[in-house]
Structure formats: structure tokens, C-alpha cells
Amino acid sequence: MARVSSLTPMAIVVLGTGALDMARRIQANFAQSRVHGLASRVNADIAYDDFGAHVRALYASGTPIVALCSAGIVIRALASCLANKGLEPPVLAVAQDGSAVVPLLGGMGGVNVLAREIGQALQVAPAITTSGELRFGQCLLAPPEGYALADIEQGKRFVSGLLAGETTRIEGHAPWLDDADLARADDARLAVRITPFAAHDEDSLVIHPRCVLAWIASDEDVEERMRAAMRAQGLSPLALAALAAPVRYMTSRSLEDAARALNVPLCFCDAPPFDTADAPGIALNVSDAPINAQSIGRTRGTLTVIGLGPGSAELMTPAARTALIAAEDVLGYETYVRMAGPFRDDQRMHMTDNREELQRARHAFELASLGRRVVVVSSGDPGVFAMAAAVLEALDKGRAAHPAWSAVKLAIVPGVSASLATAARAGAPLGHDFCVLSLSDNLKPWSVIEKRIAHAGEADLVMAFYNPLSKARPWQFDRAMEVVKQYRDPHTPVVLGRDIGRPAEALRIVALGELNSELVDMRTMVIVGSSTTRVVGDWVYTPRWYE
Numbered sequence: 001m002a003r004v005s006s007l008t009p010m011a012i013v014v015l016g017t018g019a020l021d022m023a024r025r026i027q028a029n030f031a032q033s034r035v036h037g038l039a040s041r042v043n044a045d046i047a048y049d050d051f052g053a054h055v056r057a058l059y060a061s062g063t064p065i066v067a068l069c070s071a072g073i074v075i076r077a078l079a080s081c082l083a084n085k086g087l088e089p090p091v092l093a094v095a096q097d098g099s100a101v102v103p104l105l106g107g108m109g110g111v112n113v114l115a116r117e118i119g120q121a122l123q124v125a126p127a128i129t130t131s132g133e134l135r136f137g138q139c140l141l142a143p144p145e146g147y148a149l150a151d152i153e154q155g156k157r158f159v160s161g162l163l164a165g166e167t168t169r170i171e172g173h174a175p176w177l178d179d180a181d182l183a184r185a186d187d188a189r190l191a192v193r194i195t196p197f198a199a200h201d202e203d204s205l206v207i208h209p210r211c212v213l214a215w216i217a218s219d220e221d222v223e224e225r226m227r228a229a230m231r232a233q234g235l236s237p238l239a240l241a242a243l244a245a246p247v248r249y250m251t252s253r254s255l256e257d258a259a260r261a262l263n264v265p266l267c268f269c270d271a272p273p274f275d276t277a278d279a280p281g282i283a284l285n286v287s288d289a290p291i292n293a294q295s296i297g298r299t300r301g302t303l304t305v306i307g308l309g310p311g312s313a314e315l316m317t318p319a320a321r322t323a324l325i326a327a328e329d330v331l332g333y334e335t336y337v338r339m340a341g342p343f344r345d346d347q348r349m350h351m352t353d354n355r356e357e358l359q360r361a362r363h364a365f366e367l368a369s370l371g372r373r374v375v376v377v378s379s380g381d382p383g384v385f386a387m388a389a390a391v392l393e394a395l396d397k398g399r400a401a402h403p404a405w406s407a408v409k410l411a412i413v414p415g416v417s418a419s420l421a422t423a424a425r426a427g428a429p430l431g432h433d434f435c436v437l438s439l440s441d442n443l444k445p446w447s448v449i450e451k452r453i454a455h456a457g458e459a460d461l462v463m464a465f466y467n468p469l470s471k472a473r474p475w476q477f478d479r480a481m482e483v484v485k486q487y488r489d490p491h492t493p494v495v496l497g498r499d500i501g502r503p504a505e506a507l508r509i510v511a512l513g514e515l516n517s518e519l520v521d522m523r524t525m526v527i528v529g530s531s532t533t534r535v536v537g538d539w540v541y542t543p544r545w546y547e
């Protein structure tokens with residue numbers, strides 16, 4: 001499991017407002033963390049209804065948990081999940097007043113490192129109880145970046161030996177152990193061995209430096225051939241630092257799959273980064289120390305177009321959140337870029353005016369073709385009147401002049417569109433056939449809009465209108481509704497959702513006959529029912545059947 005760092009998206013969980021200040025203080029040290037609060041009591045970044053169920057879901061998804069409540073509450077909530085030790089995220093209890101930091105679970109996931117960091121931020125000593133950690137001043141089974149533990153079970157036996165009073169030798173170069181409180185002896189039975197070679201030695205703590213670089217000159221069966229090449233030289237797969245390949249393989253699927261399976265980065269070079277004279281196909285180079293993969297060649301850039309959902313963090317998909325965490329550059333209309341934050345210092349924000357979509361898309365390709373991880377943000381879903389189409393249009397028009405754009409790894413991550421979010425708040429107005437229309441005539445003639453509304457009216461579709469009105473388009477909404485009224489009864493229910501999923505959220509249900517442009521603006525979603533759409537109490541729905 002990757003160790004926690006200040007970039008890990010932790011869940012800071014609070015039960016009431018009393019813990020909110022402390023939660024924000026901790027959050028300030030971990031840019032990607034979110035404060036989760038009980039919906040009925042606190043206004044936090046993410047709301048939950050049931051503490052136990054929420055904490056168990058976080059635990060199951062591997063999210064580090066910092067709970068600002070008693071250790072007992074957390075233990076009881078997670079009790080049913082603890083039988084299987086498996087991979088465990090760090091779990092800590094922190095006293096509401098910040099006077100105690102108690103690491104509970106996730107020793108291998110770095111809970112003690114996290115406890116020390118939080119302790120430092122709150123200026124209290126963390127309640128570390130792990131004997132190895134206390135005895136040696138660090139977790140011997142979690143070596144620093146650039147090194148990998150060969151075998152956890154072997155490692156635990158080694159640590160028990162040391163705790164029982166045995167001495168150890170160190171074979172190889174392990175600078176981080178200089179500060180560890182180890183009883184060393186040259187003739188010790190136990191040994192810490194730092195080696196890239198596979199070793200099955202009961203008496204050793206084997207740690208592999210990631211010091212092997214591979215040059216892949218042909219992209220067939222890469223994973224299989226890599227494993228065979230490592231095995232032939234007695235090297236552990238954990239000692240592999242990176243795969244390097246010729247630039248022409250930048251879009252190779254098999255190479256990408258192999259790098260993922262071997263859990264190493266992939267980089268591309270114009271020429272082999274070391275002498276590969278007698279090795280056709282795959283060549284390996286073993287260095288003395290861990291290799292920084294970022295210093296070799298360049299990586300394939302990525303461009304991910306995401307939808308943030310209508311506004312609140314809980315309506316953003318985990319896939320969009322993951323893309324934001326990985327992003328180096330974030331582009332978008334200023335409001336949406338801000339909504340996607342907070343960002344870390346190493347992330348660059350590029351905020352532009354809402355109208356410069358094509359230019360923004362080109363800029364995104366420029367950055368991604370330099371090898372950067374670029375995210376373009378839209379509100380709602382990126383494919384609904386938003387950036388995904390602009391990005392593809394830029395590629396369509398620009399790829400002949402910019403061949404590097406075609407090598408960019410492009411992905412579109414869906415989001416909850418405003419029509420769907422509004423519909424859900426109102427009930428199920430989109431429960432039967434519906435259509436989605438934009439009333440903006442900036443990029444299409446008004447005559448087309450009127451014609452489409454007339455056809456949708458005639459087809460008795462529910463209509464979801466985006467971009468209903470703006471200062472530059474003052475008369476269009478009323479005109480559009482005149483067309484609608486030719487096909488719909490004045491009693492037809494209309495749903496008006498304004499700022500759905502945002503703090504100022506407002507929902508109104510009106511009859512078509514009462515509707516006018518005073519009731520809508522640019523932040524409103526308008527859903528006009530069909531002939532079958534009905535109101536039941538506060539809800540609006542369109543039945544699934546049709547007569």
C-alpha cells in the first residue's frame with residue numbers, strides 16, 4: 001500500500017459543530033482532505049447520515065480516516081470490518097480539543113507517520129503504541145520512497161527477533177537506517193539486506209532498491225518478457241524502477257498494460273538511456289542506487305475532461321475526484337476551477353473566461369503534449385453543453401498541424417448533469433421519454449431552436465432547458481415558452497431548479513401558465529412536463545406508462 005503523505009485525500013470525520021474548527025485546522029495541513037459531517041448537525045464538505053455506515057464505507061474504500069471523536073466510537077463502528085486484516089487504511093482518533101492523537105489501525109499504511117504529522121500540527125505527542133516503531137524510532141517494514149519491502153511476513157519475523165533482543169547486520173546501503181535505534185553486530189544472525197536480487201532468506205529483512213531500468217525495444221508481450229528477463233538475472237520484480245521505450249510506442253496499449261501490471265512508471269526516450277548493445281527486445285540496467293523515474297525521458301501526457309456535478313462535493317463522482325488529485329494543470333472557467341479546489345501548491349490553475357472554450361481546449365492539448373497531467377473542468381457533465389465537445393473539436397481541427405496531440409491520453413469522466421440533479425430534487429419528471437435543449441443561440445440560429453421545441457412539443461417529450469436566459473439573450477425564453485404553450489396545457493407542471501447542489505439551492509414547481517422570464521436566470525434549469533407529467537404532494541413525476 002502506498003504510504004500516506006500530505007497529498008493523500010483523507011476523510012476528517014466530525015459528528016458535531018464542536019469539532020469543526022479542529023477539523024479545519026487539521027485539514028489545512030492536508031490539501032486534499034475533506035471534512036465529513038453528520039448532515040443533521042454540521043455543514044461540512046461532505047455530508048453523511050449514519051456515522052457507522054459512513055466510516056465503514058470509507059474504510060472499505062481504503063480512505064485514511066481521522067475521526068474527531070472518542071477512540072471507542074470509532075472502534076465500535078469498524079468492529080465488524082476488522083476480522084480480515086488485509087490492506088488497511090490508516091485510522092486515527094483525535095480528541096475534539098486537539099489534546100490527543102491516537103493511531104488505531106493501518107500501521108503498514110503509515111498511520112504512525114500520519115499521527116506524527118497531525119501531532120506536530122497540533123503540538124501534541126501522538127500516542128504511538130506500535131512496539132517496533134517505539135523501539136527503533138521508525139517502522140522498519142515501511143522503507144522510504146525508492147525502496148520496496150520484499151516480504152511482509154519475513155519482515156515481521158525479523159522485527160520480532162530484534163524485539164526479543166537480537167542484533168543485526170546491515171548488508172548494502174540503507175542511509176535511512178542511520179537514524180534507527182538498531183543494535184548492530186557484524187556477526188549477527190539477522191541481517192537487513194538491501195539488494196535488487198530476489199532473496200528468500202528467513203533471517204533477513206530484504207529490501208529492494210528500485211534501481212533497475214528496462215529499455216523495451218519491441219512492444220509485444222512486454223509483461224511476460226520483462227518478468228522472464230528479470231528472472232534470468234535473478235532480479236526481483238520489486239527492484240524495477242521504470243520501463244523506458246521509444247517515443248513511437250507512446251500510444252501502445254500492451255506497453256501501458258505491462259507498466260500497470262508491473263506497477264512502475266512508463267517513460268519515452270528518443271534513444272536508449274543506457275548502452276543496450278547486445279540485448280535486442282529488452283535490455284536491463286542495474287544502478288547502485290534507486291532511480292528517479294521522472295529524470296528519464298518524458299511521460300505520456302494525459303488530458304482528462306471531468307464534470308464536477310452541479311456543485312456539492314457529494315455529487316462529484318469518485319473518478320472525477322481521482323483525476324483532480326492526480327492533476328498537474330487544471331483548466332476551466334474560473335467559477336468551476338475554484339469549485340474543483342482546494343489545490344496543492346504543486347498544481348497549476350489556468351482560469352479563463354467562459355466563452356474561450358476552443359482556445360482553452362487547445363491550451364489543454366499543448367500542455368498535455370508536453371507530458372503533463374491536465375484536467376479540464378466543466379460543471380455537471382462535461383459532455384452536456386460543455387468542454388468535452390470543445391476538446392474533441394480542437395483535436396479534430398488541430399491534429400494535422402499538431403501530431404503530438406494525437407499521442408495524448410484523452411479521457412472523459414462523466415458527471416451528474418444539472419437536468420438530472422434538478423429532476424432528482426423534484427421527484428422523477430424525466431421518468432419517461434425526454435429531450436435536452438439549450439436555449440442559447442450563441443452558437444446556433446434561433447430558428448433551429450424554435451423548430452426543435454415545436455417538434456419536441458409535438459412528440460410530447462418532457463423538455464429540459466439549459467441556458468434559459470442571460471442578459472445578452474433577454475427575449476428568447478419567453479418566445480420559447482410561447483412555442484411550448486402551443487403544444488401543452490397551461491396546467492403542465494414545470495420544475496425550476498436554481499443553484500441545485502449549491503448553498504443557495506432553490507426549487508420551485510409552477511404551472512406552465514404561470515411561467516415567465518422573471519422566474520428564471522442563467523443559473524436555472526427548467527424542466528417542462530409532458531401531457532402525462534403529474535404532481536403528487538411536493539413531488540413531480542412522469543409515469544413510466546403511456547396511453
Ligand code: SAH
Pocket residue numbers: 310311378379380381382383384385386416417418419422465466467468497498499500501502521522523524525526
Ligand atoms: N455541463 C453542464 C451544463 C452547462 S450549460 C451540466 O451538465 O449540467 C449551463 C446551464 O446549466 C445553466 O445555464 C443552467 O441552466 C444549468 N445549470 C448548471 N448548473 C446548474 C445548477 N447547479 N442548478 C441549476 N442549473 C444549473
